[in-house]
Amino acid sequence: MDSSAVKLETKDLKATYGKVQALKGITMKFPENRVTAIMGPSGCGKSTLIRCLNRIHELTPRTKVEGEVILDGVNIYSPKVDPVAIRRRIGMVFQKPNPFPTMTIYDNAVAGLKLNGLRNKTKLDALAEKSLRMAFLWDEVKDILSKPGTDLSGGQQQRLCIARALALEPEVILMDEPCSALDPIATAKVEQSIVELKKEFTVIIVTHNLQQAARISDYTAFMYLGKLVEFGETAKVFEKPKSELTEKYITGKFG
Amino acid sequence: MTILVIIAVILAVIPLLLILGDVFMRGAPAISIGFLTHLQKPPNVSGGGIANAIVGTFTMVGIASLISVPIGVAAGIFFSEWATTKVSAISSFMNDVLTGFPSIVLGLFVFVIIVYPTKQFSAFAGGVALSFVMLPIIARTTGESLKLVPITLREASMALGIPRWKTIFRIVIGTGKNGLLTGILLAVARATGETAPILLTASTSIYFAKSIFQPTASMTVLIYNYATSPYSSWQTQAWGTALVLILIMLGLNLAVKLTIGRNLAGTRTEL
Amino acid sequence: MRTAKLRFRLLRGDKILTIALAAAALFIIGIVVALALELFSGSSSSLFKFGPSFLTGSKWQPSNNVFDALPFIYGTLVTSAIAIIIGFPISLGIAIFISEKLKSHLTFGYLLGTLVDLLAAVPSVIYGLWGVFVLIPLLKDYVEKPLNKSLGFISLFSGHPFGYDFFTAGVILAIMIIPTMSAVTRDVLSVVPSSQREAMYSLGGTDWEVTSKSVLPYARSGIFGAFILGLGRAFGETMAVTMVIGNIPSISSSLFSPGATLSSIIANQFGESTGLFQAALIELGLILFFVAVLINGLANYCFGG
Numbered sequence: 001m002d003s004s005a006v007k008l009e010t011k012d013l014k015a016t017y018g019k020v021q022a023l024k025g026i027t028m029k030f031p032e033n034r035v036t037a038i039m040g041p042s043g044c045g046k047s048t049l050i051r052c053l054n055r056i057h058e059l060t061p062r063t064k065v066e067g068e069v070i071l072d073g074v075n076i077y078s079p080k081v082d083p084v085a086i087r088r089r090i091g092m093v094f095q096k097p098n099p100f101p102t103m104t105i106y107d108n109a110v111a112g113l114k115l116n117g118l119r120n121k122t123k124l125d126a127l128a129e130k131s132l133r134m135a136f137l138w139d140e141v142k143d144i145l146s147k148p149g150t151d152l153s154g155g156q157q158q159r160l161c162i163a164r165a166l167a168l169e170p171e172v173i174l175m176d177e178p179c180s181a182l183d184p185i186a187t188a189k190v191e192q193s194i195v196e197l198k199k200e201f202t203v204i205i206v207t208h209n210l211q212q213a214a215r216i217s218d219y220t221a222f223m224y225l226g227k228l229v230e231f232g233e234t235a236k237v238f239e240k241p242k243s244e245l246t247e248k249y250i251t252g253k254f255g
Numbered sequence: 256m257t258i259l260v261i262i263a264v265i266l267a268v269i270p271l272l273l274i275l276g277d278v279f280m281r282g283a284p285a286i287s288i289g290f291l292t293h294l295q296k297p298p299n300v301s302g303g304g305i306a307n308a309i310v311g312t313f314t315m316v317g318i319a320s321l322i323s324v325p326i327g328v329a330a331g332i333f334f335s336e337w338a339t340t341k342v343s344a345i346s347s348f349m350n351d352v353l354t355g356f357p358s359i360v361l362g363l364f365v366f367v368i369i370v371y372p373t374k375q376f377s378a379f380a381g382g383v384a385l386s387f388v389m390l391p392i393i394a395r396t397t398g399e400s401l402k403l404v405p406i407t408l409r410e411a412s413m414a415l416g417i418p419r420w421k422t423i424f425r426i427v428i429g430t431g432k433n434g435l436l437t438g439i440l441l442a443v444a445r446a447t448g449e450t451a452p453i454l455l456t457a458s459t460s461i462y463f464a465k466s467i468f469q470p471t472a473s474m475t476v477l478i479y480n481y482a483t484s485p486y487s488s489w490q491t492q493a494w495g496t497a498l499v500l501i502l503i504m505l506g507l508n509l510a511v512k513l514t515i516g517r518n519l520a521g522t523r524t525e526l
Numbered sequence: 527m528r529t530a531k532l533r534f535r536l537l538r539g540d541k542i543l544t545i546a547l548a549a550a551a552l553f554i555i556g557i558v559v560a561l562a563l564e565l566f567s568g569s570s571s572s573l574f575k576f577g578p579s580f581l582t583g584s585k586w587q588p589s590n591n592v593f594d595a596l597p598f599i600y601g602t603l604v605t606s607a608i609a610i611i612i613g614f615p616i617s618l619g620i621a622i623f624i625s626e627k628l629k630s631h632l633t634f635g636y637l638l639g640t641l642v643d644l645l646a647a648v649p650s651v652i653y654g655l656w657g658v659f660v661l662i663p664l665l666k667d668y669v670e671k672p673l674n675k676s677l678g679f680i681s682l683f684s685g686h687p688f689g690y691d692f693f694t695a696g697v698i699l700a701i702m703i704i705p706t707m708s709a710v711t712r713d714v715l716s717v718v719p720s721s722q723r724e725a726m727y728s729l730g731g732t733d734w735e736v737t738s739k740s741v742l743p744y745a746r747s748g749i750f751g752a753f754i755l756g757l758g759r760a761f762g763e764t765m766a767v768t769m770v771i772g773n774i775p776s777i778s779s780s781l782f783s784p785g786a787t788l789s790s791i792i793a794n795q796f797g798e799s800t801g802l803f804q805a806a807l808i809e810l811g812l813i814l815f816f817v818a819v820l821i822n823g824l825a826n827y828c829f830g831g
Contacts, residue, residue: 056414061339088416098407102429112415115425161411168415257733260627263619264638267708270701271645274656281659329550337547346551349558352822355755357762359789360818363796363811364561367568387557394554420543448649451764451793458797475651475765482655483769490659497652504647 007032007202008053008090008172013067015048015057022048024226025067030172030219035194035203037217037234039210041254044223046206050174053204054090055083071172088116090172091165096181097157099149099164106145108160112168131166134200135159136193155186162193166201173197175205179212191216210250214238222246278497285495295461295472298486305496307463311378311471315453316446318382318467323389324439330390331397331435336423338402347398354391361387362452370456376470381457388449389442396441400434401427437515444507448500450475474500562815569809571802580809586775588795593806595813597775601692601787602817605767606760608696608781613703613760614753620704621711626737639712646705654769657698662689662770665697670782685780690772693781695790698770699760707756714748715741751828758821762814764789788814 008030015023022045030036038046051057052065055076068075076086099108107114109128118124128145132138137159141152149160158178165173175194179187195216197203207213213220214234221231222243230237230246241247248254293304334347365384370376404427412422428435457471459480464471474496481493566573572580572593583594620642624635670687677683687693718741726740742749772784773794786794788810796807 054414056410059410059413084416084418086416087414092410092414094407094411094414096407098405098411100408100411100426100430111412112417115412115415115417115421164411164415257627260619260623263616264623266616267620267645267704268638268641271641273660274645274648274652277656277660278652326550326553329547330554333547333551337544342548342551346554348823348826350554351826352819353554353558355758355762355822357764357789357814357818359762359764359792360561360565360811360815363568363792363808364564367564367808368560371568390554390557394550418539420539423543444647448647448651450649450651451789454793455796475649478651478655479765479769482651482658493655497655500649500652504649505644508644508647 004031004034006030007072008204009070010049010053011068011070013049013052013069014065015045015052016064017048017060018062022226023052026223026228028221028228028231030202030204032202033198033200034218035198035205035216036219036221037213038204038206038221038223039208039213039249040223040229041249042208043225045226046223047176049223050092050176050204050206053172053174054087054092056087056092058083088112088168089170090174091168091170092174093158093162093165093176093178095177097154097161099152099157099160101148101150103149104146105141105149105152105160108149109163110167111164116168127167127169128163131163132160134166134193134197135163136189136196137163153186155182155189158182158186158190159193162190166197170201172202172204175203177206177208180208187212222249224249275501278494278501281491281494282496282498282501285491286498290492290495291499294463295477298484298489301488303488303492305472305474305477305492305499307460308472308474308477308496309499310463311381311457311460311473312447312475314378314464314467314471315381315385315457315473316443318379319385319389319446320439320443322383322386323393323442327390327393327438327442328397328435330394331438332401332423332428334394334398335401336427350391350394353387354395356391357451358384358388358449359451359455362455365452365456375468376456376458378457378464378467378469378471381453381471381473382467384452384456385446385449388452389446392442392445393438396438397435400431400438403434404430433515437511440507440511440514444504444511447503447507448475450479454479565808565812565815569805569812572805572809575802576806576809580806581813584775584777586791588799588803591802593803593809595788595810597777598786598788598791598810599813600777601771601785601790602761604692604781604785605695605699605771605787606757608693609699609703609760610753610757612697613700613707613756616700617704617707617711617752617756618749620708621715622737624708625712625715626733626741639709642705642708645701646709650702650763650765651769653698653702653766657694657766657770661698662694665689665694669693674782681779682781685778685782687782688772688784690770690784691780691782692771692785695767695771695785695787696781698766699763702763702766703756703759706759707752710752710755711745711749714745714752718744747828751825754821754825754828758818758825761817761821762789764793768793788817 006029010026010028013023013026026049038049040046048057053069057063058065065077069077100111103111106128109132110124113124113127129138132141137156140156152160179190194203217234220234220237222229224245230241230243238250241250289302290304292306293302294307296303334343337343362384365380369380369383408426408430409422412426453473454476457473459476460470460472478493478496481489576593580595582596584596585592585594586597624638666687666689670693673683674687722740722744723736726736767787768790771786771790773786773790774784775786776783792807792810799807
């Protein structure tokens, strides 16, 4: 591991989904200002993992979370911590683009800020432009900011959702297969913005696309059946995987 | 077989055309400005109107809305956002049982709890009775409309660090507000046309009610009384009142169609 | 945090909201419970005095303070039966027509559907008004008198037709429940997957065979639910019935004799009732309550609540 600090880490994280034990004790560290990819076959628990990182998993009925998730030295699952405040520091982009249908492009971008009480128009305008630029969407929408968010194409909507998450200036950005609903051109644009993002943020991205992981991530984690099988620098994991399971997955023998 | 089906359709459409046609034709002669603005008069005196009945209906529907809209919307939100709780399941089931309940039983209920103890028929009691007619409709349509809002929008909002109550009010209700409005309008239309519950609780009156704690006339009770009377001038006025009522109902239903464009599946609330 | 100050919304807002909303939901449960309790309390003197024989006796004499429910249970059953016998096939016909035949003429189907829905919006008292001045003379002269003349030896059609009778009440109820039943049936039929129909067509079925052997059986439970809903509506209808049924508590086998239903007699006599008379009327309301709960409960069970 290079000398970057640890931004976020989990300690023996367990999670259930009804009767299913989705995470069986995950302990790992996410380096600051790097892109970490989490991959694995369907059902391995990768989505559950990142949904535990911003405490979204517990919003689903009949779920339970045990263990620790530590952000800058503080366990976010401790009873003293307000999950709502955590979610402003750890942002999320979902698999299917989900802009708010009753809001304009502008309002979507600043939704997090407005609904959290920010009223100053100058500041809102500045943050809207900044986050839309970071999502590589500004040039395409700067003249149509008052159009409904849902007027955009799928790829543009997803970049809008990224901008929406960025506007809150979080420290960590979680992405749950953000490109799986997009075509190759839109995917390329999103990947372009992800690579830029790590300059200011820590990015954790779940993907089932091996080439994508290889393209954009600095570190890769491989999960299987709720357990962490391997974690390391992406180049090393892909060229010289330590586990046989990892090797089988990478060479396409399953998943 | 096709012929039978066509006959069925014709048989169903004819009464509608007859009823609407009769209401318009027999009611139109009775309509005038005076009809809408004067008080009721005895059958052999000319110049009678239904002003107090119109005001009475609006008053009671107004009282009913003030009670049923907040409680109904609140319950509907609970049905949708806390759907997995036992309280929600039981309440929702009871609410469905209450929807389309024989309204005369609701009238008896309000009679026993308000009219009998106070020894007073009143517009207030009538409004309360109507609120029990409106409440289940509003709760149900609110619940159904909010359930249609995709879960992913709630998650997106929560992921932005927006607390749950704000997520519900700004995002969920914001997205589902058309359905809510529709339900309220449908409930208002339903209450405007009700007779039995207010017959037993607000009774009737030939004057404007001076306060909501006095009996009051209403359009529907007036139609009932005038239609079953032996006086032809009153009978004509009954048709006239029916016309006014139908026009109000059509107006409300038009408002609903404009709000939602097409009928939403599963929101049949005339049950 | 690097942005401007973001106000900190505490969990307090969430807790208050949950309690307020739950209170509204509990209020609804409370209404149903209170409804039962108050009806019991209001009818207590009658319940106490007449006991179970209230349901089986047939004397209703306010002047003698003797009250029984059977004539009204009978009236409710008879009028609802007529309403269903006439209304259910017609509703089914409309629903089949709109959903199967008019699939290629969507606008016409939409118009027809809207027309039928409009019927549902007409208030009961206006049906009653129309019933008194238009339907009764019509039925009396063109249906009841002829039937009475030619088939009067059958007890169903015997007696002296006045127009204010079970038959007219049943017909008006039929007209009133058709919109509800056909709308629900239409919805039920529209969700039958087209693969069902296609399978039948590919076996060489005619339109009617496809409908009767494939679509209808598939939608069986939904259609039954619509049937129950129509029944529920018929049981509870008050104003239109009270204006055309005559409100004479009598049990007669003739369709053309006047009668009364549970709801119609309450509307008709409650205004002048006091004491035991009033309690007896409230007890009729109690019976109606249980019937309504049973039927509505059953209907919702059919549709999964």
